[in-house]
Amino acid sequence: MAKWFETHLPKIVLAPSFIAVLIFVYGFIGWTAWVSLTRSKLMPRYEIDGFIQYDRLFASPRWDTAMNNLYIFGGMFIIISLVLGLILAILLDQQIRVEGAIRTIYLYPMALSMIVTGTAWKWILNPGLGVQAMVQGWGFENFKFDWLVNPDMAIYTVVMAAIWQSSGFVMALFLAGLRSVDTEIIRAAQIDGIPTWRVYTAIIIPSMAPIFLSAFIVLAHLAIKSFDLVIALTGGGPGYATDLPATYMYAMAFSRGDVGQAASSAMIMMMVIFIIVVPYLYSELRAKND
Amino acid sequence: MAPILDIQHLYKNYGATEILKDINVSIEPGDFLVLVGPSGCGKSTLLNCIAGLEPITGGTLKIGGEDMTHVSPKDRDIAMVFQSYALYPTMSVAKNITFGMKVRGVDQATQDRKLAEVARQLQIEPLLKRRPGQLSGGQRQRVAMGRALVRDPKLFLFDEPLSNLDAKLRVEMRTEIKSLHQRLGASMVYVTHDQIEAMTLATKIVVMKGGVIQQIGTPAEIYNKPANLFVADFMGSPAMNLIPAKARANGVGTKLEIARDGAEPIVLTDARAKNLPEDVILGLRPEDISEPGYRSGESVQEAQCQVAIVEPAGADTYVMTTLGGKQITARLHAETAAAPGAAHTFAFDLGKVSYFNPGTGERIL
Amino acid sequence: MTDVSATPAAAAATRSQGAGLKTALRWGLYLILALFAVYYLLPLFVMLTTSLKSLEEIRTGDLVALPREVTFDAWAKAWSGACTGIQCEGVRPYFWNSVQIAVPGVLISTLLGAVNGYVIAQWRFKGANIIFALMLFGCFIPFQVVLLPMARLLGLMGIAGTIPGLIFVHVIYGIGFTTLFFRNYYVTIPQELVKAAKVDGASFLRIFWSIFLPLSIPIIVVSVIWQFTQIWNDFLFGVSFSSAGTQPVTVALNNIVNSTTGVKEYNVDMAAAIIAALPTLLVYVVAGKYFIRGLTAGSVKG
Numbered sequence: 001m002a003k004w005f006e007t008h009l010p011k012i013v014l015a016p017s018f019i020a021v022l023i024f025v026y027g028f029i030g031w032t033a034w035v036s037l038t039r040s041k042l043m044p045r046y047e048i049d050g051f052i053q054y055d056r057l058f059a060s061p062r063w064d065t066a067m068n069n070l071y072i073f074g075g076m077f078i079i080i081s082l083v084l085g086l087i088l089a090i091l092l093d094q095q096i097r098v099e100g101a102i103r104t105i106y107l108y109p110m111a112l113s114m115i116v117t118g119t120a121w122k123w124i125l126n127p128g129l130g131v132q133a134m135v136q137g138w139g140f141e142n143f144k145f146d147w148l149v150n151p152d153m154a155i156y157t158v159v160m161a162a163i164w165q166s167s168g169f170v171m172a173l174f175l176a177g178l179r180s181v182d183t184e185i186i187r188a189a190q191i192d193g194i195p196t197w198r199v200y201t202a203i204i205i206p207s208m209a210p211i212f213l214s215a216f217i218v219l220a221h222l223a224i225k226s227f228d229l230v231i232a233l234t235g236g237g238p239g240y241a242t243d244l245p246a247t248y249m250y251a252m253a254f255s256r257g258d259v260g261q262a263a264s265s266a267m268i269m270m271m272v273i274f275i276i277v278v279p280y281l282y283s284e285l286r287a288k289n290d
Numbered sequence: 291m292a293p294i295l296d297i298q299h300l301y302k303n304y305g306a307t308e309i310l311k312d313i314n315v316s317i318e319p320g321d322f323l324v325l326v327g328p329s330g331c332g333k334s335t336l337l338n339c340i341a342g343l344e345p346i347t348g349g350t351l352k353i354g355g356e357d358m359t360h361v362s363p364k365d366r367d368i369a370m371v372f373q374s375y376a377l378y379p380t381m382s383v384a385k386n387i388t389f390g391m392k393v394r395g396v397d398q399a400t401q402d403r404k405l406a407e408v409a410r411q412l413q414i415e416p417l418l419k420r421r422p423g424q425l426s427g428g429q430r431q432r433v434a435m436g437r438a439l440v441r442d443p444k445l446f447l448f449d450e451p452l453s454n455l456d457a458k459l460r461v462e463m464r465t466e467i468k469s470l471h472q473r474l475g476a477s478m479v480y481v482t483h484d485q486i487e488a489m490t491l492a493t494k495i496v497v498m499k500g501g502v503i504q505q506i507g508t509p510a511e512i513y514n515k516p517a518n519l520f521v522a523d524f525m526g527s528p529a530m531n532l533i534p535a536k537a538r539a540n541g542v543g544t545k546l547e548i549a550r551d552g553a554e555p556i557v558l559t560d561a562r563a564k565n566l567p568e569d570v571i572l573g574l575r576p577e578d579i580s581e582p583g584y585r586s587g588e589s590v591q592e593a594q595c596q597v598a599i600v601e602p603a604g605a606d607t608y609v610m611t612t613l614g615g616k617q618i619t620a621r622l623h624a625e626t627a628a629a630p631g632a633a634h635t636f637a638f639d640l641g642k643v644s645y646f647n648p649g650t651g652e653r654i655l
Numbered sequence: 656m657t658d659v660s661a662t663p664a665a666a667a668a669t670r671s672q673g674a675g676l677k678t679a680l681r682w683g684l685y686l687i688l689a690l691f692a693v694y695y696l697l698p699l700f701v702m703l704t705t706s707l708k709s710l711e712e713i714r715t716g717d718l719v720a721l722p723r724e725v726t727f728d729a730w731a732k733a734w735s736g737a738c739t740g741i742q743c744e745g746v747r748p749y750f751w752n753s754v755q756i757a758v759p760g761v762l763i764s765t766l767l768g769a770v771n772g773y774v775i776a777q778w779r780f781k782g783a784n785i786i787f788a789l790m791l792f793g794c795f796i797p798f799q800v801v802l803l804p805m806a807r808l809l810g811l812m813g814i815a816g817t818i819p820g821l822i823f824v825h826v827i828y829g830i831g832f833t834t835l836f837f838r839n840y841y842v843t844i845p846q847e848l849v850k851a852a853k854v855d856g857a858s859f860l861r862i863f864w865s866i867f868l869p870l871s872i873p874i875i876v877v878s879v880i881w882q883f884t885q886i887w888n889d890f891l892f893g894v895s896f897s898s899a900g901t902q903p904v905t906v907a908l909n910n911i912v913n914s915t916t917g918v919k920e921y922n923v924d925m926a927a928a929i930i931a932a933l934p935t936l937l938v939y940v941v942a943g944k945y946f947i948r949g950l951t952a953g954s955v956k957g
Contacts, residue, residue: 006362009859010778017771017830018786024827025793028801035803044803091688104943105692108699111939112932113888115905119912119928120698123705123921124718134718168695225797228890232909249799254895259803266799277795285788343850364856376847380869389865390855437855449847 029270036263044259053264063265066243069155073244074223076159077166081219082212084163085170090200092171093178103175106168114165118232121161122148151241154234158226158242161233166222170215177211178204213280220276224269245269292355294319294477295340295445300349302335302501309335310501313349317479317494322471325481326488327498328524333481334449336498340479341447342366354444364394369438370447373454375430377422377437384409384418387436408440428459435470448480452487464490485525489513497521514642519651522573522644528608531574531618534648537566546572551612556593560640563655570654573644576608579620582637589641597628609634706730706926713921729922733930737923739902739910746927748900749907753887753934755818756903760825761882767826768833768878769871773863775834776841777849787838794831801828802895809896816898824896825886832885833878840874841867873945880946884935904931 005012037048057063088106092099109117124130127146135143147153181204189199227246234242236251243251245265253262293316302310310332317323325333338344339351342363351358358366377386385392387408388401409415412432422430431451438446448467452460468491471478482488488495489509497504497512497520505517516522522530536547543561550556582592598617599610602624609620609628620636628634645654701718706729708722716723735745775787805824806815814820844867852862893903902910908931912924939946 003360003362006858010774011780013770013859014774014783014786017767017834018790020827021790021793021830024801024805025796025831026789028804029796031804032800044807088691091684094684096684096688102688102692104940105695107943108936108939109695111884111935111943113890113905113908113935115888115890115909116928116932117698119908119924120702122912123925124698124701129713129921130718137717164695164698221795225799227799228905231890231894232912235913246797246799249802250891250895253803262799262803266797266802269797270800273795273797277792281788281791281795285784285791338850341850341854343853363850363853368854370851370854372847372851374845374847376845376851378848378852378866380866389852389857393856393861437851 032263032266032270035259036267038260040260040263042257042259044263053260054268057261057264057268060261062240062243063245063248065240066245066248066265069242069244070224072155073159073162073226074220076156077162077223078216078219080159080163081167081170082215084167085215086174086205088167088171089174089178092175103172106171108168109165110169112165114226114228115232117161117165118229121157121164122233125157148234149238151238154238154242158230158233162222162226162229165229166219170219173211173215173218174208177208181207217277217280221273224273293317293352294321294354295323295479296350296352296355297340298350300336300339300351301347302332302339302344303347308501310339313503315496315503315506317477319477320475320493321477322491322493323477323479323496324488324492324494325479325496325498326483326485326525327504329483331498332501333483333496333498335501337447337449337479337481340445341368341370367444368447369441369443369445370449371434371438371451373450375422375434375451375454377430377433379422382419382421383414383425383433383436386422386433387440390437390441404440404442408436411439412436427455428463431455431459431463435467439470444477446476446478448478450481450483453482453484467491486527489525495525497524499524515653516573516644517653519571519646522646526575528576528619528621530644531572531576531579531613531616532646533572533574533616533618534614535570535572537563537568537570537645539564539566546570548572548614550593551596553594553596556595556613558591558593558638558640560643561588563643563645566645566654567647569648571646571648572614573646574618574638574640575642576619576621578639578642579618580637580639581622581626582635584623585637585639587639587641590637590639592635592637594633594635597630597632597634600626600628600630611636702925702929706733706922706929708922710918710920710922729920729926730930732920733911733923733926737911737920737927738914739907740914742899746904746907746911746930749902749904750930752818752897752901753903753905756821756825757883757886760822760829760886761879763822764826764829764833764882765875765878767830768835769837769868769875770863771830771834772837772839772841773867775838777844777846777867778859787834790831790834792831793828794835798828798891802891806895815896816901818901821892821896821901821903824892825882825889828892829882829885832881836874836878836881837871840871844870876942876945880938880942883938887935907931 034046034048035044036053037050038045039047039049039052092102096102125145125148127133127149132143132145135145147157185203186199189203194202225246226244227250230236230242230244230247236243236247245268249262249265249269252258252265296316297313298316300310300313301308313336315323325336327333335344339346340353342358342361346359353366353368378389381389384405388405391401391404405418409418412435414429414432414436417425417429417433422433425433431454434451451467452463455463464487467480471491480487480491489512492509494506495509495512496506497517499520505512505521507515512521512525516525516530519532522532533548538545538547540559543559544563544566546558546560548556548558595611595613597609597611601608601610605624607622607624607626607628609622609626610617611620611634612618622628626634646652647654697719704720704722705713705718707725707727708716709724709726709728712723733745735747736743737745739746739749771790775783809815809820809824812820814823848866849862852866857865887903888905889903890905890909893906894909897903897906908927911927
């Protein structure tokens, strides 16, 4: 008995966490998937009734807006953060004297809560007293910068704030990647007389493909889950002009009392992440097992 | 005397793959057993089975006469030295050595006494307060040995302990391990892929390949009478020359016909050999092909061959030529006149010749 | 200087021309870096100055101007008097809620992650990799997909709207990450270490306690910083699973900023935001180095 306990102790120790993950991740996903196939309204019901919730979801103009916003927000946020992060990393890689301090400055927004970021940008961008008022106060009476309250432009304020928060982190990832490139290869290139910019475009950046992938996954994941920033910055408004799937789901679950819609929208988010993350995780785990 | 380690019909599988097949080996107290073979031959797995770090699939394994199949490593009365030394990185050298005693609840005074003893023996007293990260490779090796020595076990296990050292240090430590063995009279099992280590250290060698024991014997037996082509080729450096030949019985013994580049075949006669099949492989150590005139006797015969390459190695010069379609090596004295491209006369001493069956690879005679 | 050039002056001229270009490039580089530093610092600067201004000065003054008259009234009000809906106690009680949620949440999830990582990396058994993959995937799910069932389960367990309930949720969804950290750290440690300790007679827990934990300081720091930032900055779980008295500071901040009653007090909003951000900022400034080192270690190696 004691011997059995001794040999199985590692598994026994791991078991609670594993069971918790099974229930609270996979079991709960299953529950949500199930409920998304029912006519649940205020309270969850368990009689399966086909894809009616998904039909409602795809017919809803508000969900349409949310998905459109996700494409705009996700696309711009990911691309601009990657480009900005890479540029900053390369600039910082030129033996800058105060690199440590600059890195800290670029990176600190990552430590902030999205709610704090949203609050700050909401203040800066508010037309009454923020940037617009400031520039007008400098004498440019006709200056207009009211994106925050403009339904067509409000989503871009979310993009701005999100990039401000996350691009420093991407910079740090790329910087670590630049530093991990074999210095002998770079030296060999220098001896061959290859100009610095060619060394970057032809040797260093291509060798950082795994880091592009990691950064992309992290950013895509952040984009799809984005909830706090929208709540704090625009509250989803004006109207529901800046709704994202995450805020749509939350509104359905907790203010509209539409459990079925909440479940089906959560499942769509889940599937989007699944499509992006699973191939990545698969290749990562494969690579590490070899 | 009862064997200190006795392994009978041991099998080890990982899932469907057989790693070890029908291993039978036993050693007496004071023996130095070396498990040698190429990487992947199962020698380290066998050592882990002896240590109890891997469960065995079938057969019996006894240490000191007791069945160990279900005994955990800590109760086997063994000590082990690892290839990476596996020193505990956050503990000082002293703590590394005494950790096992501390876990077992040995009192502080005994711990201190034994630590001092081992530290003196291995000359690591000045290092006791340092951490493994602050030590050189050779010093780490000593500490790992100290951790094993302090246990005073029935059986010492070594898993390629010298393979992370540079060549010079490796030779030094090899000698040190040997003298330690002679001083302590302890029983040891030692895994290596280096056949020179095996030859120099062992009282008994097990040559393994593909999870199967190829031969068990003393270093001399393994060297002089290899059981098959694999052992013949693996043990000894440069390797044994394995020359295809045609055997034909004549009145006295056997005539051996060996193809030669650009000339008619060499014919050698072995008076002792009888009843050989027509196709054989002749096994001759490089030192058994020498300059004429250095060895005499009935078994020595001379023949001329075309020299391909000359490699001076200080004390000896190795000369390569082609016989039976194979490149073969002769070990000549340093001032040999052999020159590349020229013909040279070699003396073949068939006194220690081995014969192998080319089909099965097994030794015939 | 030994000059072999025919016209020393000309050579010196080309050299200094090249050096001049280099210096110019260098200055340009520093200028760009400085502009970006301003970009990243400006929001923090605006928050800080706004929080130190009076409401009157905010209305009449410039967004980026320094306060003419520094006042800490807004900070005092944000800490203990600002209204989050109907209650007007400032962020203080919610700040302590966050502390009470974050401290146990961080400690428990880090400890579990350490043990899990130790088992998965060093005591490999059949299926361990599948378990790891399943746990890893749990890191990536959008939490929206578990919000509804979790709300019901917390209700069934009787801890809905309580601080223990929030701790529970944060531990559950933090295990994946902490396990990942520790697993990736321990997997680089040779297996022979465990073997040596086994031969030395140490047990599973003894090996963990005496050998692996003392080795783990760097990764414990990473795990603690990560989990602390995650839990402290969380809003989704906080807003979904808390009740009036148990809200974390992020939720309280959002309520203060978005409360529609009375005059909009931007200086109080900014002070409250800085207070809410202070703990994670502090952690980042003090130990951020280790955080980045740890975060990037895996992806670079991978």
